[in-house]
Amino acid sequence: MSFQQLNLHPSLMRAVASCGYEKPTEIQLKAIPPAIEGKDLVASAQTGTGKTAAFVLPVLQLLNASPRQRGPQDRRPRVLVLTPTRELAAQIGETVVALGRHLSFRSTVVFGGVGYEPQNQAFRRGLDILVATPGRLLDHAGQRNVDLGGIEILVLDEADRMLDMGFIHDIKRIIQLLPAKRQNLLFSATFPHEIRELADRMMNAPVSIEAARRTMDAESVSQTVHPVDRERKRDLLAHLIKQGDWKQVLVFTRTKHGANKLSEQLDRGGITAAAIHGNKSQTARTRALADFKQGRVRVLVATDIAARGIDIESLPHVVNFELPHVAEDYVHRIGRTGRAGLSGQAVSLVSGEEQELMTGIQRLLKRSIPVVEVDGFKPTAGPSLALPREFFSRNSRGRSGSGDASRSNRYDAKRGFAGGSRRSEGGSNSRWGKSKPRTSVVTGYE
Numbered sequence: 001m002s003f004q005q006l007n008l009h010p011s012l013m014r015a016v017a018s019c020g021y022e023k024p025t026e027i028q029l030k031a032i033p034p035a036i037e038g039k040d041l042v043a044s045a046q047t048g049t050g051k052t053a054a055f056v057l058p059v060l061q062l063l064n065a066s067p068r069q070r071g072p073q074d075r076r077p078r079v080l081v082l083t084p085t086r087e088l089a090a091q092i093g094e095t096v097v098a099l100g101r102h103l104s105f106r107s108t109v110v111f112g113g114v115g116y117e118p119q120n121q122a123f124r125r126g127l128d129i130l131v132a133t134p135g136r137l138l139d140h141a142g143q144r145n146v147d148l149g150g151i152e153i154l155v156l157d158e159a160d161r162m163l164d165m166g167f168i169h170d171i172k173r174i175i176q177l178l179p180a181k182r183q184n185l186l187f188s189a190t191f192p193h194e195i196r197e198l199a200d201r202m203m204n205a206p207v208s209i210e211a212a213r214r215t216m217d218a219e220s221v222s223q224t225v226h227p228v229d230r231e232r233k234r235d236l237l238a239h240l241i242k243q244g245d246w247k248q249v250l251v252f253t254r255t256k257h258g259a260n261k262l263s264e265q266l267d268r269g270g271i272t273a274a275a276i277h278g279n280k281s282q283t284a285r286t287r288a289l290a291d292f293k294q295g296r297v298r299v300l301v302a303t304d305i306a307a308r309g310i311d312i313e314s315l316p317h318v319v320n321f322e323l324p325h326v327a328e329d330y331v332h333r334i335g336r337t338g339r340a341g342l343s344g345q346a347v348s349l350v351s352g353e354e355q356e357l358m359t360g361i362q363r364l365l366k367r368s369i370p371v372v373e374v375d376g377f378k379p380t381a382g383p384s385l386a387l388p389r390e391f392f393s394r395n396s397r398g399r400s401g402s403g404d405a406s407r408s409n410r411y412d413a414k415r416g417f418a419g420g421s422r423r424s425e426g427g428s429n430s431r432w433g434k435s436k437p438r439t440s441v442v443t444g445y446e
């Protein structure tokens, strides 16, 4: 399938070509036609699938096809895109500009942490497309800086993430400020109960589409677990970076403090590093990201929320310095690497305390991740594998180095892994073996 078949306006086709997009991604193929027909859409897609263009293109096409109902003197925004973070908002704004470059629509991006006045000026000048984070937009709406009564299309981007970040009430309040008659496009990687409920309430006979979950784990990303004592993680990280001569590494920590500390320690040890997290000013974040993209710093240490939506093409290495508490975040994290068919490497430094988190992640992925001990960094306590040995051996026939070592390890919601690890069923006193079978099922991908 080519972009030709999507019947996009010639100006959009030119912009698509200058962005270097040769053919539509799966989500674009599925989302663009019904969206252009004016239908409501519930789309299951993750970052990295091309979902931004999947809503920006139809939005531009629709705006172009219909003039303002109240005439050109009406300067209220016609399209509202809500997204969880500043970085995502900025990137959507850039996509709108890039794809709309041959059309004459005005767009603006509004998020917290920066002054109100430039945003107010943009509202006063008038605009067509407003990209915003919910909190700041609600502030503006409360101060009557912007009138949302002219919104024709609402896009909720990364709805599940907005829920995680506590924006659900803000979103509901914003929706009440919009005209009831409008088109709704909702994008989410997962569909927890609250998001389904929101979709049910606000959508009008939506078309439901799903882009295959990016199979980065099996295809383009090689994943490895290095078991290591917690206090030796930093040394192991430095060792891996130096030994592998890694030039561009995104490292995830769980806390802002941890991100700062690690970046300072790496820097002191001769590995250039910067931290990016919510306590940093927008300017500091932008600078850190630019330094990283341009190779001036080798390591970017980030928390999940700050890293969310950072668009860096073909990032070669992602390191989980600490595992995320929420298994889905692991998928988001490693989604930063191996994009666009390029190979990537995702490495997790896992200490004994994180065993259960690792089990949860493997349940979510429905596969095991090969464990590789690094000489000189073997954990001092507990058995040498981060996971019950049976986990790998039942179905893998010893191929523990390969990406698909245990693809046949199917997860059954009732019974757990088909491999049936005795240790996980019976329990173990070893801190490496305390994996409890969990029955949580991931929605959205099934």
Ligand code: AMP
Pocket (backbone or CB within 6 Å): 020, 021, 022, 023, 024, 025, 028, 046, 047, 048, 049, 050, 051, 052, 053, 311, 313
């Ligand atoms: P997103 O999922 O929106 O974050 O997009 C991920 C990356 O894919 C961005 O860098 C886009 O510029 C890029 N992209 C979007 N659509 C296409 C396409 N059709 N062909 C190639 N790259 C694309």
